[in-house]
Amino acid sequence: MAGSKIIGALEIGTSKISVLVAEVIDAYRLNIIGRATVANTGIKKGRIEDPRAVSRCLHEAIAEAEKVSGINLKSIYLSISGSHLQGRKQIGKAQISHMAKLVTEHDVNRANEEAKRHAIDEGRVYVQFMRNPYLIDGSPVDEPYSCKGSEIQANYWAVDADEGILKEPIQVINSFMVKVDEIFLGSIASAQSVATDDEKAAGLLVIDIGAGTTDYVLYHDRYVLQTGVFDIGGDHITNDLSIAFRIAWESAENIKIQHGKAIASGTSSEDWVWMMGDLSIGDRKLPLRSIQRIINSRLEELFMMVRRSVIDVIEQQDMQCKVVLCGGVTNMTSIETLASNVLKMPVTVGRNPDWLIPELQKPELSTVVGLLQFAFADASGDIKDEPKSKGGLLGKVSSFLTR
Amino acid sequence: MAVTLQPVSENKIGVLGLGRLGSAIVNQIAASSQLDAEFSCWDCAPELEKAELIGFQITHGLSCRSQQEIGKSIFLIEQERVKSWLSNKELVIVTGSCAGGFAGGFMTELAQMAKHDGVSLIAYPVMPFAFEGRKTMDAAKLCLGRLREFSLAAATLELDDYLERIPETTPATEAIDLCVADMTHAIDTLLQLILREGLFAFNIEILKNTFNLGIDKSILLCKTAKPEEAVEDVVNALVEQADAKLPDRELTIDRLMITVLGDDNLSLSDVNQINEKISERFGNPDKSHFGACIDSRMSGLKLIVYACIGLGDQFELGAISEEKSNEAPVKTVARKASRKTKPKKRRTSRAKIKDDQGLFDIIMSESNRGYFEDTDLNLIDGEDMDVPTYLRRGLRIKT
Numbered sequence A: 001m002a003g004s005k006i007i008g009a010l011e012i013g014t015s016k017i018s019v020l021v022a023e024v025i026d027a028y029r030l031n032i033i034g035r036a037t038v039a040n041t042g043i044k045k046g047r048i049e050d051p052r053a054v055s056r057c058l059h060e061a062i063a064e065a066e067k068v069s070g071i072n073l074k075s076i077y078l079s080i081s082g083s084h085l086q087g088r089k090q091i092g093k094a095q096i097s098h099m100a101k102l103v104t105e106h107d108v109n110r111a112n113e114e115a116k117r118h119a120i121d122e123g124r125v126y127v128q129f130m131r132n133p134y135l136i137d138g139s140p141v142d143e144p145y146s147c148k149g150s151e152i153q154a155n156y157w158a159v160d161a162d163e164g165i166l167k168e169p170i171q172v173i174n175s176f177m178v179k180v181d182e183i184f185l186g187s188i189a190s191a192q193s194v195a196t197d198d199e200k201a202a203g204l205l206v207i208d209i210g211a212g213t214t215d216y217v218l219y220h221d222r223y224v225l226q227t228g229v230f231d232i233g234g235d236h237i238t239n240d241l242s243i244a245f246r247i248a249w250e251s252a253e254n255i256k257i258q259h260g261k262a263i264a265s266g267t268s269s270e271d272w273v274w275m276m277g278d279l280s281i282g283d284r285k286l287p288l289r290s291i292q293r294i295i296n297s298r299l300e301e302l303f304m305m306v307r308r309s310v311i312d313v314i315e316q317q318d319m320q321c322k323v324v325l326c327g328g329v330t331n332m333t334s335i336e337t338l339a340s341n342v343l344k345m346p347v348t349v350g351r352n353p354d355w356l357i358p359e360l361q362k363p364e365l366s367t368v369v370g371l372l373q374f375a376f377a378d379a380s381g382d383i384k385d386e387p388k389s390k391g392g393l394l395g396k397v398s399s400f401l402t403r
Numbered sequence B: 001m002a003v004t005l006q007p008v009s010e011n012k013i014g015v016l017g018l019g020r021l022g023s024a025i026v027n028q029i030a031a032s033s034q035l036d037a038e039f040s041c042w043d044c045a046p047e048l049e050k051a052e053l054i055g056f057q058i059t060h061g062l063s064c065r066s067q068q069e070i071g072k073s074i075f076l077i078e079q080e081r082v083k084s085w086l087s088n089k090e091l092v093i094v095t096g097s098c099a100g101g102f103a104g105g106f107m108t109e110l111a112q113m114a115k116h117d118g119v120s121l122i123a124y125p126v127m128p129f130a131f132e133g134r135k136t137m138d139a140a141k142l143c144l145g146r147l148r149e150f151s152l153a154a155a156t157l158e159l160d161d162y163l164e165r166i167p168e169t170t171p172a173t174e175a176i177d178l179c180v181a182d183m184t185h186a187i188d189t190l191l192q193l194i195l196r197e198g199l200f201a202f203n204i205e206i207l208k209n210t211f212n213l214g215i216d217k218s219i220l221l222c223k224t225a226k227p228e229e230a231v232e233d234v235v236n237a238l239v240e241q242a243d244a245k246l247p248d249r250e251l252t253i254d255r256l257m258i259t260v261l262g263d264d265n266l267s268l269s270d271v272n273q274i275n276e277k278i279s280e281r282f283g284n285p286d287k288s289h290f291g292a293c294i295d296s297r298m299s300g301l302k303l304i305v306y307a308c309i310g311l312g313d314q315f316e317l318g319a320i321s322e323e324k325s326n327e328a329p330v331k332t333v334a335r336k337a338s339r340k341t342k343p344k345k346r347r348t349s350r351a352k353i354k355d356d357q358g359l360f361d362i363i364m365s366e367s368n369r370g371y372f373e374d375t376d377l378n379l380i381d382g383e384d385m386d387v388p389t390y391l392r393r394g395l396r397i398k399t
């Protein structure tokens, strides 16, 4: 590839919209030339409730990114989330037809097609197929060609989505004459930013806790074994506090960010937090320990839910799994300690790549940074046509949009 | 899903006796109870020793029996005073005669105001003797109906039941004395459970079921235990009590609710562990309700267990709130060594609490979703994740 190309990445998150615009020069250099993060309204739990409000915020974000970069944004990579995304294992089998029982491309294709052909409920569309190792007569292989055996089994982690819900953000984006090139699960985009291939090989669980959703993905041998989304995030913590103390949403959000802690230790029942300027009730003090207990119970429950969903696969694979956290809620003090207590695995807070400017290092930007990396890789042709790491579905997006 | 209420702080419980009968009851509780609730009466005869008198009955004891408009007018006149009395309460327990012109009229208005102001109210009305006549009885029933509409629960005692217990020659007032004693005992027990055992903080379902099913269908026990032994202890105690209640039948547990009560060291994972063990033991976990409370006043761990047994077909009755009624009932627990234990005699003097059906439809579950009120339910394993975790787990939080 010669010359340069413009790429874009967009996350329409529950609390904020983030856009990155970059220039890919000579297929190898990535220059981030525009970025914008704008507070979002109109979304609850990852789901668009008020398309007009989202549209206004998106307009602001795109306009700002375009202004900074001096470029007219034409297309973007988009991340998606929400519990309407459902994943499951799908398998397809084919008899090996070659006389010498050597696997040929034909057999592999038949097994793949079979695996992807599973019936899907009306109103749902596949959004991503993630390849897992083939099994030849029951034993896993990375590269099936010219292996010997009598039966090949293709394995995929397949994710499908509610078509109506999936279309909502795409329609808003299209209304600005911006095309969606690819869509990625938010968890996979985030993982691209915070995890290395080595970590994905060793066994890694990436958990992105945003404002409205918690997205996770489990890797082993660099394959995606499982993904999942819970419609629970930082907004739930804010809501819990707001209900418990009968305080306004904004006050609860402030208190969460200023005084929130994932573990309620080291606080005495005599510690108070002053809440200033909540006009509805005037200045008032709240017990710090209660704040922390409320947060602790919510996050503990959330990590427990993640653990319950992945533990079977982890045990089955007998892997030494590590955990990387990202998303805005990761800013919460001592969240990694709580996570590792509950998940019973080593936990770190994820970091976006070092070469980014500090403003882009924040954990809430992992998704959009990861998307940009995917766009970059595709643009530069760097990532070869390797099904296990390539997840976008250009064909699918455009085809169901033109319907 | 467990429907939970906010925990009640000690000094925010008000116990109010209305009229002659109600005042007598509350005065007795105030005299005997060491609990830290506010005991008040509204009466004509201010000879109260313990309970505080907050209002005079304008009828001056002239007995405007069954003319409940009078009680209502008094309420209207005294509205402001009642409102300010209510304003610092989280839970109100009110008792009085449904047939009293004053108590009957006043009580329903009070319940309505409490509901409007977001104060939980539990009513313990007394139903009149049948010999007082149709008019009185009808007025009392009307009153009870309205109480059910506005209060969290209404558990009645009927004076006629007490007539059967006294010799025919003795005056009916003796039946009233018995009734007052039982009511005193019932309210005091409830207060104990709320204040000492964190019952209310845990689960309103327990209250509902206790009120609804009658004491012979339910087992309520409180065990102090170590986490490791807790489950076995509970199982044994359950089997023992069930044996005493239904000696000839195979033990089936139709509902099971467990509160874990612990000191500051109790963590959610301890609770989860106990929960898991109990689910293992009794099967289908969403058949059982589970909650926990941290109470810094106590030390160690305590389990409060509430189980309904041998309901059979009755299981379908209004005792179980709508969302629960389609659950598959019944799991069987193997009866083991505890067969040997002797069945205990049931105490007959205990108040018989009537089956009241279908009264609890105003209980908050939706309203705990706050910001997510208008969004789709976020159901995972039967629990709405949009409701704060601490509420669903019944964690006692100081606010």
Ligand SMILES: Nc1nc2c(ncn2[C@@H]2O[C@H](COP(=O)(O)OP(=O)(O)OP(=O)(O)O)[C@@H](O)[C@H]2O)c(=O)[nH]1
Pocket (backbone or CB within 6 Å): B018, B019, B020, B021, B022, B059, B061, B062, B063, B064, B065, B066, B096, B097, B099, B100, B101, B102, B103, B104, B127, B128, B129, B132, B136, B159, B172, B173, B176
């Ligand atoms: N017959 C009789 N009934 C009593 C007596 N004490 C209480 N009751 C019962 O209580 C009911 C009246 O309730 P009270 O508490 O006296 O009524 P009140 O709320 O003070 O209101 P008033 O009707 O204005 O006196 C009667 O209908 C009886 O069921 C009593 O000494 N004799």
Ligand SMILES: Nc1ncnc2c1ncn2[C@@H]1O[C@H](COP(=O)(O)OP(=O)(O)OP(=O)(O)O)[C@@H](O)[C@H]1O
Pocket (backbone or CB within 6 Å): A011, A012, A013, A014, A015, A016, A045, A046, A081, A186, A209, A210, A211, A212, A213, A214, A233, A234, A235, A253, A256, A257, A260, A327, A328, A329, A330, A331, A332, A333, A363, A364, A365
């Ligand atoms: N220091 C902090 N402590 C606790 N929570 C924080 C902190 N900083 C940000 N948050 C929370 O992080 C959340 C925002 O995270 P993020 O930006 O990753 O979400 P999003 O991408 O907008 O939403 P989603 O991906 O769920 O749709 C908000 O709920 C915010 O309150």
Ligand SMILES: [Mg+2]
Pocket (backbone or CB within 6 Å): A011, A013, A014, A186, A210, A211, A327, A367
């Ligand atoms: Mg996000």
Ligand SMILES: [Mg+2]
Pocket (backbone or CB within 6 Å): A081, A186, A208, A209, A210, A211, A212, A213, A214, A215, A327
């Ligand atoms: Mg998210």
